[in-house]
Amino acid sequence: MRRRPVLALLTLLLALAIVGVVPVVAQDKPRSGGELIFVVPSEPPSYDAHQEETFGLIHPTAPHYNTLLRVDPNDRTGTKPVGDLAESWTISKDALTYTFKIRKGVKFHDGSEMTSKDIKASYDKILKPPPGVKSLRKEAYEAIASIDAPDPTTFVVKLKYPESSMLLNLASPWNWIYKADLLAKDPHYYETHIMGTGPFKFVEHVKGSHWVGKKNPDYWDKGKPYLDGYRAIFISNSAAQVAAIRGERAMIQFRSFSPPERDQLVQALGNKITVQESPWDCLNFVSMHHEKKPFDDKRVRRALSLALDRYEGSKALSKITLVKDVGGIQVPGTPFATPPAELEKLAGYGRDIAKNRAEAKRLLKEAGVPDGFAFTFKNRGIPHPYEPLGIWLIDQWRQIGLNVKQEFIEASAYHPMLKRGDFEVAMDFQCGFIVEPDLDLPRFLSTSDANYGRHKDKALDDMMHQQGRATDPEQRKKILRQFEKRLLDEEAHVIYTLQWHRIVPHLAKVHGWTITPSHYLNNQLDTVWLSE
């Protein structure tokens, strides 16, 4: 009998320990009130998320809308789909039919009721845009055979073949739910207007200056949002952004700051600042043109990867720019990522750099590349982390006897250059908005428009299709391991450098926001509250 209280106490202590270790999101009860002021580095071109892909639209505008499903805002890995406008769902046994139960009583900001009709209309716009309207993510939904709204609270999605990533796909932060009547009247309406069901109503947008939203008192999630409103200020210069937070004129910037900027803020504001960090669903890799000598020879490609001391680079570069972890094809820490011990077996990921470099030199010699061989490395003219990575790469390649010249192409002219194939070796990037192999990896298909290195590898294509159809996660993991090995090691089609690292320092009075690997996620601001 005496043991019970002790057991209870131990359990309580254990529970507290666990809670204490997990990054605390809300220590106290959320407090209502206050205006969140944040900085956004760029401005939205138009207001229609189905047609844009810049965070400059998401950050100020996402709070005005809801989506069918969303990524769990309290989950650091950013990989768990939860319902937004969907209350619950069921998946048929053959994994071909998804039936969503839609919430009742959700109102648009003009007072009208939201039903599955609106969801269907919005998805129709995404899957089959009317003439004159673009949909940027149409291709991601190839697997969908049909969508239906049989009654106001049911939405049904039927697939042509099973796709394990479909739920996450539907949780895309870009798939805002619009009002069917407005779309029917004018499919371009949402390019210049705001009308959603989200936690905040639109107040004003002064071009080049700021964006204001205020609390939606009739929001379907009772008690939320906690904030009275928010104000997004557009500041493009990063030093000015830091100054704004440092001067406590702004509270947070939702994309990322660089390590020295974080250090500056921590030093200046001490415990008035909280820093949240996470690996980023973005990575720079080196593309080599497979149709140009000597990069058509996989020995040369492997050599270029072997030359890189990724671990030393990670230590040093993480102090000055937005990279940190050594990663493979999926963000470290997410369900499908390769554990570090396994990763070390791939070419260029081993710890013995002297051995790797010796091997690299040997491969180059074998492939007939002379010592002091010169080529041009094209890089995008963006300060973080492209430029530091470029400087690092060139110095690493110098150590295996390669004389590399760097040429910066202005960011605007970069894509045309890649598409034309006007390069030998160039910096490429892989950025996603949700960590999901189906969303991160299609560019490596032989047929992909984004396959700038123009590699043709049927085995790789097959593996890609297989993992997409695999319904068993363990099976999927196995196939992805093979895919990674072939992409980075055996054929060395591309050279992964270092995973980007996201650093968000914010004023300590901001609570309720959890960092995820994607700066497109978790921007509805309904969970955010201010402690003073």
Added chain:
Amino acid sequence: MAISSPPIDQVGALPAQDGWLAITHQFCRRRPLGAIGAAVIVVMFVVAVAAPLIAPYDPVVNDFGGMLAAPSRAHWLGTDAFGRDVLSRLIFGSRTALLVGFGSSVLGATLGAVLGVASAYFGGRVDLYLQRLMDIFLSFPLIILALALVAILGNSIPNLIVAIMIPMVPRAALVIRASALAIREMPYVDAARAAGFRHGRIILRHMLPNVMAPYLIMLTAFLGQAVLLESSLSFLGLGVQEPMAAWGLMLRGAAVEFAETAPWMAVFPGLAISLSVFAFNLFGDSLRDALDPRLRTQ
């Protein structure tokens, strides 16, 4: 930024050939500021030429072990975010500054002079069209034109020189034209034409010596501007590129972010730019005073 000058249609010719040493001596005595400017320029030249000999380290090699180190005996001006020696980068950066600075200003002033003289000498239709053309290019702010040109041409050093040179041509042409016009109106030019001298000879023997003064003044004015423009472009990411050493480039990115913890990264390149532009301007200023007869001390 416009180049302005007093209406120098009456600028006299260069002082009579007194012997270079005597002239220099006179210049140093009468115009100490200009002499200081000239001295700095000479030092810059020497440093740039002798860079590989003077610089203690290779300006491009990374050294992550010693990154962001404060000035010390090993590194007099400290190291940057990649462990590269700031002093060595500064020294090699002077090459870029002088190359781009001198290249673009000499080309710009010369081309402008040619167009200005041609415009003044031939007059009539030629003058009208050339003037309109110059007016058009003059209306663009300096940096906007340079920006656009760099976007088109790309940012290798030769392209950078062209991009910076082009906005300078109309400014030089305008001033030189005014000067040449004054000469053109002089009776001896008409007399020479009447006597049957060819165009070329008249231009070379009569007009050119008289526009030397404004030409030199424009040249020195451009020097400072060119260095500033190059550093502005590099700062914006449109100029010289890594891992080359260039002063404006050194002020980009990391230098600003580490301004509090590692100020040496931003302070020294900024000083180098300021000092050289300062020197160019001091020298140019004094040169103008020396060559403009109306400004001579009583």
Added chain:
Amino acid sequence: MTKYLVKRFLLMLPTLLGVALVTFVLIRVIPGDVVELRYSGDRGAVSQDLLDKERARIGLDKPMWQQFATWLWGVVRLDFGTSMWTGAPIWEEIKLRFALSLQVAIMATIVAVILAIPLGVLAALKQDTWVDYSVRIFSIAGLAMPSFWLGIVLILLMLVVFKWLPPMVYTPFWVSPWQNLAQLIWPALAVGYRYSAVATRMTRSAMLEVLREDYIRTARAKGLMQKLILSRHALKNAMLPVMTVVAIEFAFLIGGLVVTEQVFNLNGIGLLFVQAVAHRDYTLLQALVMLVAGLFIVVNFLMDAAYAWIDPRIRYR
């Protein structure tokens, strides 16, 4: 007089047209276009078909001369079209930024004039003395420092030493004069100091020239106080070239403050220029260039008129 003015006015038109043409061609030569840029951001591939449709919608698929003609026809009716990047009318994009740049330009010019005229006169009066030297060093220093460096140092100083930051958002003067000035006085000072250098030099040389005129020597001989001489005779005549310089500099301030605006985080025309070039937003760029160049040309014309009015000889050239 009117004939001269009309002639100068008519000469403005081909210049403006030339500017329009040069801009039009120049920006289309730069590789990459707005459609490409908007839809290949972070993730990469978008179908070629979609890109082509977008181009057709904006009008980029038509031949160059036709695009130029359409645009020119719009300009004549004062319709500058819509931005290719946001789809909003051009004037809407520009108006806030123009107000800000205009205000900074005016304030900077005031600062420049306040600095330049007394300093220039002083330097001229005391030519070749240490006063002259210090004035020249002071003014050239303003010219020599890179504006971005100065801006960075200033802001850092304010934050670290005074723990104060200027307002980040632009409030028009009539809404809140205090907020407005608190934000804009710093760039105005930095820019004004820079531009005072040119004006100081101009004032000094113009002043020197005038001081040698005979009538000044006569006035001195008659024993009038120096101050009187200055204020009534010398200064008046020296002002003309100085005015010219100040006016022309002012015109350039509107579009030329690219780096300063970045550093002080001002939402002005310079920043808009850089963004428009980066976005390859042809319509916006063309409108901006016409605005800046137009301003310059008009100021030039006004200066010509002022000169002609003051110095009648010029009219007959």
